[in-house]
Amino acid sequence: MKTFNKFLIVVLVVAFMLSLTGLTRAATTINLGVADNFAVLAGSGITNTGATTITGDVGSYPTLTQTGFGSVTLTGTNHAGDGVTQQGKTDLTAAYIDAAGRGGASAIVADLGGQTLTPGVYNTASGIGITGELTLNGGDDPNAVFIFQAGSTLTTAAASHVTLTHSAQACNVFWQVGSSATLGTTSDFKGNILALASITDNGGSTIAGRMLARNAAVTLNNTTVTKATCSGVLPATISVVKTIINDNGGSKVVADFPLFVNGVPISSGVTTVFPAAAYTITETTSPIYAQSFSGDCNASGVVNLAAGEHKLCVITNNDIASLPTSSGGGGWTAYDVIPAVPPLIDVVKVPSPLALPNGPGLVEYTYTLTNIGTVPVTNVTMVDDTCNPIILASGDINNDAKLDLTETWVYQCSTTLAATHTNTVVATGWANGISAVDVASATVVVSQPIIPPLIHVTKLPNPLTLPAGGGVAVYTYTVTNPGTEPLSNVSIIDDKCTSLPGRVTGHPGDLNHNDLLESNESWSFTCRTYLTTTTTNTATASGEANGLTAKDFAIANVIVYAAVPVATPVVPKLPKAGFDPNEKNIPWNIVVMAGLLGLISTSLVVVLKKHKI
Secondary structure, eight states: OHHHHHHHHHHHHHHHHHHHHTTTSOOOOOOOGGGGGEEEEEEEEEEEESSEEEESEEEEEEEEEEESGGGEEEESOBOTTSHHHHHHHHHHHHHHHHHHHOOSOEEOOSBOTTOEEOSEEEEESSOEEEOSEEEEEOTTOTTOOEEEEESSOEEEOTTOEEEEETTOOGGGEEEEESSOEEEOTTOEEEEEEEESSOEEEOSSOEEEEEEEESSSOEEEESOEEEOOOOOSSOOEEEEEEEEEEOOSSOOOOGGGSOEEETTEEEOTTOEEEEOSEEEEEEEOOOTTSEEEEEETSOTTOEEEEOTTOEEEEEEEEEGGGGSOSSOTTSOOOTTSSOOOOOOOEEEEEEEESSEETTSSEEEEEEEEEEEOSSSOBEEEEEEESSOOOOEEEEOOTTOSSOBOTTOEEEEEEEEEESSOEEEEEEEEEEETTEEEEEEEEEEEEESSSOOOOOOEEEEEEESSEEOTTOEEEEEEEEEEOOSSSOBEEEEEEETTOOOSOEEOOSOTTOTTSSSOBOTTOEEEEEEEEEESSOEEEEEEEEEEETTEEEEEEEEEEEEEOOOOOOOOOOOOOOOOSSOOTTOSOOOHHHHHHHHHHHHHHHHHHHHHHHTTO
16 A cells, blocks of 8 residues: 555646646647737737738727738728727737746747648747748647747748648737747738747738737838637538449449448538548449449548548449340451440539628529530539528520530529538539539638638540540649639649649739739640550549638549450361371270371380391
8 A cells, every 4th residue: 555655646746747847738728818900919019911811800000000001901990009009919918928838838940841730838948930831739629729939030931831720720829039020921820920020921821720920010011911810629521422334334323322420321412510530431232233432531431530531432333343244156346346425514602692791691602503514414403501592593495305515504502601601502413324423612701700712623534434444534723713712822733633733822823922822814734644444534623712611512523434354265176187196085996096106106016126227
C-alpha cells in the first residue's frame, strides 16, 4: 500500500508540473473583445492602393487617416476613430498581451514553409517566415486553436499559402508579432495578425482572418481580407452516386443496386450527415455486373471523413461480366460486341441570393443542364438533397423529353434557409443503356456579410470508346467561376488521371495574371492516360474566397470494347493416305508388315557390316 501511495503521489506531482508548463492542455482561444468585429484595425491610419475588398469593420485610432478608400469595396462599417474603434484598440492590446503570455510553447524554426503543424502554442524569439505552404491540421476539431508568438517580424514569401485541414478554422489561428508583419505578393494567409507595429500587404494577397495593428499603420494593395467567423461543430457529409453501364445486354437501373454506408441504407445522389470517421460504401451487387469505385472513396469503397468535409463516392456497375465465356462455335471475333457511345451531361447550380446577411430568408436555386456528349439523353432526373420540388422551367424545345445536343434545360427550386447551408444536386440521364451523372454544390451564407464562392468544372474524354485491349484517352477539363467572388488556390485533380497540376498558378487563361479565377475567365487543362478496361473517373475542382472553399465534380465514362473469346475453327480432315503412327486401332496386317520390314532392315545392316560392304 505504501508503495502504491508513493507512486500515486509521483503521478500527481508530474501531472501538476506538466499542467504548469501547459503541455497537457490544448490552447484556448484568444478573446478579441470588440476587436473581433474588425477586419482591419490600425493605430496610425490605413492606406490602400487598387481594388481592395474588405468584409468586416475597419477603423484606426489614435491616427484617423484613411487614404485610397475610393477603390475599396467594404462590406461592414467604417468606424474611423469613433468609440467602437477606441474600445477595439483597448481590447486588441489585451488580446496581444494574452497571446504573448501563453506558456507551454513549442519552439519553431524561422521558416514554417513545408511543415504541417497541429494545434498548440508555437514560439520563436526571432521572426517567423512562411515560404511555400504551411499546413495547419485541426485534428477534426473545429475548436482547435493555434497561437504563434514571433519575437520580431512575420514575413511571408510571394505566393505563399497557409492551408487549413481537418476542421482547422481561421478564426482560431493567432499570429502575435513583436514588431511588424509583411505579406509577400499574392500570399494566401489564414488567421488573425496581432502586430505591435505595422501590417503591410505587398499586393494581391488574400487574408481570411484579421489585420490588427496596435501602434502603426495597415497598408493594403489590391488586398482581399475577410473577417474570420467561427462555426460550431461542422457537419460532415457523404454523397454516394451510382452509375450503370449496360453495354453487353444488361438492363439494370439504379434501384437494382441498394446502397449502404457502414450498413445503413442510403439513396443515390442524396447527401447524408455522418460523424467524422472512416466509412465503407457497399451495395447489393449483381453477379453479372463488375463493380468499381471513383471519387473520394478508395478501390475498396472506404471514405475517410473529417469534420466539416463533404466527400463524394461514385460506384459504377458494368455488365462486362455478362459476356459469354465461349462463342459457342460461332466464330465470333473480339470486335463483335461493340458498346454504344456513353452519354455526358453537365449541370451548374447558382443560388440567388448567395448570402442572407440579415438572417433567414428565401433562396431560389437555378440549375442549368446541358448535353456535352454526342447522343441525346433520356430519363433525366434531378435530385437536390435539401430543395424540392425541382421544376423544369424551360429548354425542351421539341417537347420530346430528350435532352438533345442543342438544348439547355433550366430548372428552378426555392427554399427558406435559416442558417448557412451547402446543398448538392445530382443530375442523371440515360442513353444506349448507360447512365450519365453530374454533381453540383452551392453554399449560401446566412446572418453574416460574407459572399461564398462558386466553382464549376466540365470534363470531356476523347475518345468516348476504345477498342479491345484499350488505348490512350485524353481528358479536357474546363474550370470556370459561376459566382461573383474571384477564386484563389484553384486546384484540379482526377482520381484516375494523375498528370494534372493540382494547385494552379500562372495559367494562360488568367487574363490579368493575378492567380485568381474570375467570372470572366476559363481555365482549361488536359490529361492523357492509357485505359485497358471500361473506366469511370471523377475530377474535382476547388477554389477559395472569403475564407470558404467551393468544390465541383465531373464524372465521365470511357467504354473499352469487350474482348469476346474467339472460337477455335474446325478444320476439315484430309483423306488418309497411309496410317497415323499415333492411332490406336491400326489393322493387324499393317502391324505385321511393319514388323517384317523392320526385321529385314536390321538383318541387312548386320550382313553389310560383317562383310565390310
